[in-house]
Amino acid sequence: MTIEPEHDAPEQAAPVSSPVAVVTVTYSSGEYLHSFLRTLKTATTAPVQVIIADNGSDDGAPEAAAAADPTVTLVDTGGNLGYGGGMNRGVAAVGPDVEFIVIANPDIEWSPGSLDELLAAARRWPRAGALGPLITEPDGTVYPSARRVPDLISGTGHALLGAVWKNNPWTVRYRNEDAELVERPVGWLSGSCLLVRRAAFESVDGFDSRYFMFMEDVDLGDRLSRAGWLNVFVPSAVAMHAKSHSVSRHPERMITAHHDSAYRFQADRHPGARWAPVRAGLRVGLAVRARLAIAAALRERAAAEKTARTEEER
Structure with a gap:
């Protein structure tokens, strides 16, 4: 099913009812989207509705995915809104009875049972506004997806020196790579793969769409914390991130x-x-x-x- 954009009108709700919805934003994601949907089938035993918010793909992959699976709804955002803006449009299309929403890049590959692990953790942490899995890179390296919120000094030091001096003290503090891989609250979680409690997401008005790409997840995690919610790292859930094909x-x-x-x-x-x-x-x-x-x-x-x-x- 495809939902076309309407000027000054709210998005229509997807027709499939389920306890969890998965929203992804595509921009000519090609084969990545196929792997995302294929591996999602093993990530949970619960019924899932999938929303693809498409930011102007020209590869036909979102249309093919929606045509092949009745649980997939395609939302045409009407242009390239960026990640946060596109994600907000996709979340708006989720049925009103859905409590938990997965926010994920289309280049994520799910490990078996990973979404069930996140849902179980959400029940253990009733004040968790967002929960994130352990994220690996294609070579198996653990990506530092659970980090501290950068203050002015650490954020500036990392931004200016992170690429040329990888082990500078500000980057080390910000990336928080030495922390134990245990379930715990953190400052923020990578927006490449998140389970959000809908009430929490809506309480802070979702992503700030002024962030076209990057830092929208840092901003979301910080605003959730300021609103009294927790960001919880759940390393028992594992997902692999192919990492930013759009950037390359x-x-x-x-x-x-x-x-x-x-x-x-x-x-x-x-x-x-x-x-x-x-x-x-x-x-x-x-x-x-x-x-x-x-x-x-x-x-x-x-x-x-x-x-x-x-x-x-x-």
């Missing part, structure tokens, strides 16, 4: 969005005239870092393309 295809746009979001997060929390010099310095520093990161990404892409052409010519 569009480094200029994505790196710029990342740095813009880093600035917005700190600027929102440090308003007023007395913080103006700090905000100005942060903006300049992030702009310089963004230009350097874009140049490096473009060089890396050019080298990869050259290598591919050489291989083809052999």
Whole structure:
């Protein structure tokens, strides 16, 4: 089923009733979406309604997924709203009786029983507004998905130095990689895969759609905490993240969005005239870092393309 966007009208509710809904945002996600839906079938024994909020794909994958499975509803967002904006549109299409909503990237692959583990943890933690699994990378490396909320010093230090000095003290503190892999409340959880309690998500008005991409999960986790909810890390649930295919295809746009979001997060929390010099310095520093990161990404892409052409010519 496909839901088309309507101007100044609320999204229609998906027709399938279930105790949990899964919402993903697509932007030409291709085979990733197929793996996402295939592995989701083993992640829980509960009936699941799936909402695909499509931000303008041109690969036909969302339409094919909706046509193949009656539990999948396709919501056309009407354009590329970014991750948070697209996710808000998808959540708005979830039936009103659904208490728990999974928010996940389409390049997630679920481990068997992982969603059931998150649902069980949600019942153990009634004040949990968001719960996140242990996330691995394709090579099996554990991704630091449960982190501290960055303050001005640690956030700035990580933003400016994280790419060139990976073990700097601000990045180490922010990423929180040395913490034990035990179930516990944390500052925020990766938005690549989250189970949110609908009441909590709606109490903070969902994602802040001003964040086109990146940092929207940090902002959500911080606002949930400020509203009295917990962000709970659940390492007994495991998911694999293929990691940002959109970034590799569009480094200029994505790196710029990342740095813009880093600035917005700190600027929102440090308003007023007395913080103006700090905000100005942060903006300049992030702009310089963004230009350097874009140049490096473009060089890396050019080298990869050259290598591919050489291989083809052999």
